[in-house]
Amino acid sequence: MQLKTIAAWWSALATVATLAVPLSATAADNEPIDRELQKYWNTELAVPSLTNPLFERKHGVEGTIHGGAIPNDNFYLFKSIGGRVGFFLTDTVALEGDFSYLLSSESKILNFLGHVPAGPGKEPASLTIGAQHAPKLHWVSTLGVAYSPLHGKIGIFDKKISSFDMNCSVGAAFINADIDESLGNKTPVNGLKAGGSWGLGFRFYLTRFLNIRIDYKQYIYKPQESITFLAPVQFTAGLAFLSK
Numbered sequence: 001m002q003l004k005t006i007a008a009w010w011s012a013l014a015t016v017a018t019l020a021v022p023l024s025a026t027a028a029d030n031e032p033i034d035r036e037l038q039k040y041w042n043t044e045l046a047v048p049s050l051t052n053p054l055f056e057r058k059h060g061v062e063g064t065i066h067g068g069a070i071p072n073d074n075f076y077l078f079k080s081i082g083g084r085v086g087f088f089l090t091d092t093v094a095l096e097g098d099f100s101y102l103l104s105s106e107s108k109i110l111n112f113l114g115h116v117p118a119g120p121g122k123e124p125a126s127l128t129i130g131a132q133h134a135p136k137l138h139w140v141s142t143l144g145v146a147y148s149p150l151h152g153k154i155g156i157f158d159k160k161i162s163s164f165d166m167n168c169s170v171g172a173a174f175i176n177a178d179i180d181e182s183l184g185n186k187t188p189v190n191g192l193k194a195g196g197s198w199g200l201g202f203r204f205y206l207t208r209f210l211n212i213r214i215d216y217k218q219y220i221y222k223p224q225e226s227i228t229f230l231a232p233v234q235f236t237a238g239l240a241f242l243s244k
Helices: 002-041 108-114
Strands: 061-070 076-088 093-106 136-156 159-179 189-205 210-221 233-242
Touching: 061 093, 061 210, 076 136, 076 233, 093 108, 136 189, 136 210, 159 210
Parallel strands: none
Antiparallel strands: 061 076, 061 233, 076 093, 093 136, 136 159, 159 189, 189 210, 210 233
């Protein structure tokens, strides 16, 4: 009887040992997989990630050189060259200062008014004599806040071409222009006018620190008593450098 009991115990121990060996082997085989999975789902290794924008920019500086045009003036065509400096308070909010020097040429309307055909054998007449001169801009500048709420990627099929973000801005404007307050009786006087501005801009990232900026900005100011307000529109494109 005792021999049968001992044999039964040995049989049970052998069965448990047989089952334990493959379980141990299976556990050992799964360990590398578990270690790899922990790289993605291990809460102890969790770190905060950026959701907006693509890159961290808080306390960084962005410098831009740009060229552009103001196409909506009736009497002058303006081409601009200038720069912009921004300091990021957060990843999405920045203080920006912008300056553009303007090169001007007469529009077709002003050229026609100054050279109206007077008939055969006569010199062209000017309708601008004795009339109030239109403001002629020399430079424009802004100081304001820019907010970048949207970002994304441009691609074709599975190939990413570029990352981008969009920003909107609002601020104060300072406009230097020749102003005629005399209703045409005196030569226009150069002066500085204050106003406001708002705009939209896009960044297309070439690298982590280099991007192309395309901006639309509208100014609003009151140049003289006879004009309620003017709202020049400026388009610029330039190369921007990020410090971080």
